[in-house]
Amino acid sequence: MKCQNCGSNLNIEDKYCPFCGEPNPYAKRHQQEMDRYAKDYEKTRQDVLENTSRLNRRSVRITIIAILAALIAIAAFVLAQADNIRYWQEDRAIAAHADEYREVIEQYMEDRDYIGLYYYMSKNHLTYTRDLDEYSAVYDMSMYYKSIHSNLQTLWVKKSFPEKYTYVKESEVFEYIARDIEGLNEAIKPGDYRPERHEGNKMEYMEDLRDDAEALISGTFNVSIEDVRALREMNKSRIYVYLEDNYDEEE
Amino acid sequence: MMKKNKMNSRGGRRAGATSGTEKLFKLVMVLMAVILVIMILLALWRIHDAYDPYISDPNEMYFTLKGNDYVYAYGDMMSNIALGATAEKDSEYTESYAVADYFNSAMMTRIYQRASELAGDKGAAKSFADRAGEYKARMAEDRALMEDLTFKADEIDEALG
Numbered sequence: 316m317k318c319q320n321c322g323s324n325l326n327i328e329d330k331y332c333p334f335c336g337e338p339n340p341y342a343k344r345h346q347q348e349m350d351r352y353a354k355d356y357e358k359t360r361q362d363v364l365e366n367t368s369r370l371n372r373r374s375v376r377i378t379i380i381a382i383l384a385a386l387i388a389i390a391a392f393v394l395a396q397a398d399n400i401r402y403w404q405e406d407r408a409i410a411a412h413a414d415e416y417r418e419v420i421e422q423y424m425e426d427r428d429y430i431g432l433y434y435y436m437s438k439n440h441l442t443y444t445r446d447l448d449e450y451s452a453v454y455d456m457s458m459y460y461k462s463i464h465s466n467l468q469t470l471w472v473k474k475s476f477p478e479k480y481t482y483v484k485e486s487e488v489f490e491y492i493a494r495d496i497e498g499l500n501e502a503i504k505p506g507d508y509r510p511e512r513h514e515g516n517k518m519e520y521m522e523d524l525r526d527d528a529e530a531l532i533s534g535t536f537n538v539s540i541e542d543v544r545a546l547r548e549m550n551k552s553r554i555y556v557y558l559e560d561n562y563d564e565e566e
Numbered sequence: 567m568m569k570k571n572k573m574n575s576r577g578g579r580r581a582g583a584t585s586g587t588e589k590l591f592k593l594v595m596v597l598m599a600v601i602l603v604i605m606i607l608l609a610l611w612r613i614h615d616a617y618d619p620y621i622s623d624p625n626e627m628y629f630t631l632k633g634n635d636y637v638y639a640y641g642d643m644m645s646n647i648a649l650g651a652t653a654e655k656d657s658e659y660t661e662s663y664a665v666a667d668y669f670n671s672a673m674m675t676r677i678y679q680r681a682s683e684l685a686g687d688k689g690a691a692k693s694f695a696d697r698a699g700e701y702k703a704r705m706a707e708d709r710a711l712m713e714d715l716t717f718k719a720d721e722i723d724e725a726l727g
Contacts, residue, residue: 376591383598390605397612404613434648438619468637471673475725476634530694534677539684540694 316341405440413446420450424520429527430464433457452502452512456521459499460528466492467535470562485562493555496532499525500547536561619649627662631718634725639666664711665718671708672726675701 316325320337330342393400409416416439423432436442436454443451466488473480503521505513513521529543536543538561546554622630622642630639643666646659678698685691709719 372588373591376588376595379595380591380598383595383602387598387602387605390602390609394605394609394612397609397616401613401617430644431648434644438645438648465637465641467677468640468670468673471726472634472636472669475722475727479634480637530681530690530697531674531677533684534679534681534694537680537684539686540681540690541686 406444406446409441409444410446416441416447420447420453421516424453424516427520427523427527429457429460429524433461449511449517452505452509453517453520455502456499456524459495459502460524462495463492463499463528463531466495467531470535486559489555489558489562492532492558493551496528496546496554497549497551499528532558537563619645621646621649624658624662627659627666631662631665631715634721636666636669640670643667660711661713661715664708665715665722668705668708668712668719669722671701671704672722674698675705676726 316327317323318325318332318335318337318339321332321335323332323334325332325339327339327341327345329339331338419435420432420441423435433454436447436450436457441447441450442454469480469483469488470485473483473485503525529540529546532538532546533540533543536558546557549557622645627639627642630642639662643659643663675698678694678701682691682694682698685694705719709716712719
């Protein structure tokens, strides 16, 4: 461009003519435009950065939500399988100490501590586990014995402390005892007889257990042991009738 | 007061402004995180603690016996013993256990005495009499351990007849 005063060449940024010193009117406007462009550029840059960052934040959040959803699905599966996981853990723990458990169970069997064996196996979750499967029939029998014993205790407490267990009817107790006697008789000669469960000291234990359970019935219902042994051939209903006929509440 | 405009002069969003969608995102994330934590805790509880065996403490045993609830007392005692959980507190349980066992022994003594009297089979009669004797001896052992609760033994004897 040319100086309006002397006509010499000027740059647009020159505020004054270097030859005659006349002010350059375009320089100021140019500077203002350049400032405005710079400001606009900065604003656009900020907007672009902000939008990009918002998009990034959104993608991050969507990713986090997707990960959370996946974790929730996994947690739901684990929750649904919690019992199986626990059984699996218990089985592993039992397998690791199976010999120690066997030793204790054998001691209970030797002592003929039927109720102790029942509580030991059930409270330590040793029932129906693969590693101690050979004791499943012994456990079943002990469970029936314990149940008969508890029900007889109930009858004795009811008789001795009349204010106790008023909500329990004798007929209900007879029903439970009849069920357990039938259970005992079936467990000792089951359909799925297996030597590892039913032979040797296990059968001796089970036979003694049944004899002892019959002695408890004999002493509580005032019937001879020979009569009680006849219950071996009866079903639950006939046993119930027998118990009901022979129980003396007053004695 | 004028509501702050979330838009800038060119229709873009101002820096620091939060849209409804972003709030919703945050809410969903927080909810999902809470659900996840609850599910993890629930799963851990069900795997480890949910089925922890119950152990009755000496006070509970005492109140059970005070109410003559011998069926529960005996069951609690056997359960505690099976779990081996009472070893370090044995002294605190001794008296209660002695009472619970005393009732059972007294009942078993009477049962075996009657069974012995009724048995036609002489071998069985002797065996039952021996068992009755064993339980009788156990009653004496229990009585010796009862200390302050000895009156319960007298109460049991009187009630059983």
